[in-house]
Amino acid sequence: MTQPPVPSAQSPQSPPSLRSDDGPPADHVIVLFGATGDLARRKLLPGLFHLARAGLMPPRYRIVGTAPAAGAPTDAEFRAHARQAVAEFGRSRPEGPEWEAFEAALSFGAADTGAAEPLLAAVREAEAALGGRPHRLFHLAVPPVAFRSVVALLGDTGLAEGGRVIVEKPFGTDLASARALNAAIHAVFDESRVFRIDHFLGKEAVDNVLALRFANGLFEPLWNREHISHVQIDVPEHIDIQGRARFFEGTGTFRDMVVTHLFQLLGFIAMEPPVALEGDALRDEQAKVFHSMRPLDPAHVVRGQYTGYREEQGVDPASETETFAALRVGIDNWRWAGVPFHLRTGKALAEGRHVVTLGLREPVLRMFPLDARATAGGRCNELVIDFGDPGSITTRLLVKEPGPSMRLTDADLVFNYRTSFAAQNFLEGYEHLLLEAMRGNQALFTRSDGVERLWEVAAPLLDAPPPVEPYAPGSWGPDSIEALVAPYRWHLPDRRATPS
Incomplete structure (x- = not known):
């Protein structure tokens, strides 16, 4: 049989990566x-x-x-x-x-x-x-x-x-199943040859978090509880379950999205500086974050279900499966003690977004009276990382409004990947991760001990989940999520409040 010609790669056109192993993969x-x-x-x-x-x-x-x-x-x-x-x-x-x-x-x-x-x-x-x-x-x-x-x-x-x-994903549905799956995989492949893929971690913005923190002296000194009051990881989805009732009824939003996606982002946001931008060093620091997480308190979790979900074909008419989850997570370590991490995701919400917001503490001295602010939104000191493809970084700050009075208004400093680099250089999440797997670089893949620890953290919620609360399709979730984040507020919807 005549063999087809062996394809050869063209000359590389992508920008340099953060890691040194950026040459073409082996055959x-x-x-x-x-x-x-x-x-x-x-x-x-x-x-x-x-x-x-x-x-x-x-x-x-x-x-x-x-x-x-x-x-x-x-x-x-x-x-x-x-x-x-x-x-x-x-x-x-x-x-x-x-x-x-x-x-x-x-x-x-x-x-x-x-x-x-x-x-x-x-x-x-x-x-x-x-x-x-x-x-x-x-x-x-x-x-x-x-x-x-x-x-x-x-x-x-x-x-x-x-x-x-x-x-x-999913890498199990609880601690016991995750351990059993890891054991089955390790019977054939040792951990150095296992790549648990989460396409969120392949996004350009994940690598850019590392660059933002560790390549710029402006940000790393602020990246701790002394300067950050709260962190939000918000991944709403506009789509509903799209006919996947069989999968969704057996999984739900928490297992499908929070453990496999949002917790992984939390690990990158909260990690300590690694000794090198390499797989083992990066995953060691993520694992330390996971082991510092407090077990989830069901009292700090809101589970929701969009109106009409139970009418979907294949859904139990009395289903208690959540299509929405919002939760407060605590990390017990020097860097983050006392800083709440608020996570939210769900189906049939108002928008589809991938946003991390770090709320900065207000200055101690109130040099400017509250009525000097032109906005009452309370969203003026923030760092916003948008993980949408290809992503952006926004610093929100207060500036003086032009005029004779000392009146403040909010303004944005924005870095946007789409307008800063040629579009042909972008890799989507799966493309980036397939390339890294061929290179043997595990930096953006989940390790077995990290997976098992996250299911351990989730166990109290899985054992005693609060009842689901209804929410309207096209909304931002159940009303009770506002109490969950108090005294802060959700940073989506991304609308500035009007002056009072």
Whole structure:
């Protein structure tokens, strides 16, 4: 059989990374489990093609799709599927020599438990085409119930030997299940080869938090309880459950979003300075934050459910599953003792946003009387990090309003990625993390001890959750969330109060 030409990466066009391992990855065979599923269609196949166009794929690579044998496509059908996925969800059209080279790298091999020969043959053929000893990277874009069986298949067939594995969230649903999943993975892959992926951590703004704090002498001295009064991590979603009742009824917003996304952001915001911008050092500091977190108090949690959720097809008419969660988190360490972290996320809310706000303490001396302020919003001393793609950083401060009187008004200093850099340099979360996994850099991936500690922190809430409270679709959640953050206020909606 004639082998398709081996695609080669183009010249790199991305800006330097924070870490030193920013060269092209070594030659790879990438195996996508669930290659015909929604995640691969929307994110993985378009993301891999964008990396290829940007010159960030290995010099020589192959991508092998796999799924159960029932209804499995041929190589030609899988290539057609990939073309359609890239056309619909990609940032570049599937055309030209770049697409021809990428398409030629695609093949398919079905795999079922105990019947994985088509996949084995496809991997052998891909490795023979590359020559040498290419790395293997397995991406488990499959439902959580299939994680263990896929990992066992990789171990039983010998495919796992020397390879790395990307595991999608959720990483368990409680402490016991997280420990069982980690044990099953570690029976085949040691922790240095496990990449638990959270696309939030692949956003440019996460790396930029590190740059903001540790590369600028202006901010790190302020990054503590002496100068910061409170922190908010706000990730509202405008969409509802979009027909995923079966998944959502078994998971809920807290398990789906807070443990796997918002707590991870909290770890980056609250960490101590690492000794180096490397995987082990960064994850060590995150783990210290997680171990400093107090167990969640159900009295400091609001669970909500949007009106109409129980009418969704497949939802229990008496469901107590939360579609919204807001909570107060405490961290018992020198840097953050006494500073509340307020977290909020949910479905069917007023906007879709990804925002972290650090509220700065007011000056001790009130040189300016309160009535000198042109705004009564109380939002004048803040640092706002927007994690939306590609993101921005806003410093909110008070300035003198022009005129004869000493009258204050609020103003913004804004850094915006979109207007500051060329758009072609941006990598979406999955693209960034796929690249780092090929490089073997675990800095932006979750470690097993961190996962287990977060489920331990969550145990009091999971054991005794407060009842769900209704909220209207298009609102910002149940009314009781205002009492949760008092004496502060939610920084979304992002509307300035009018003068009194």
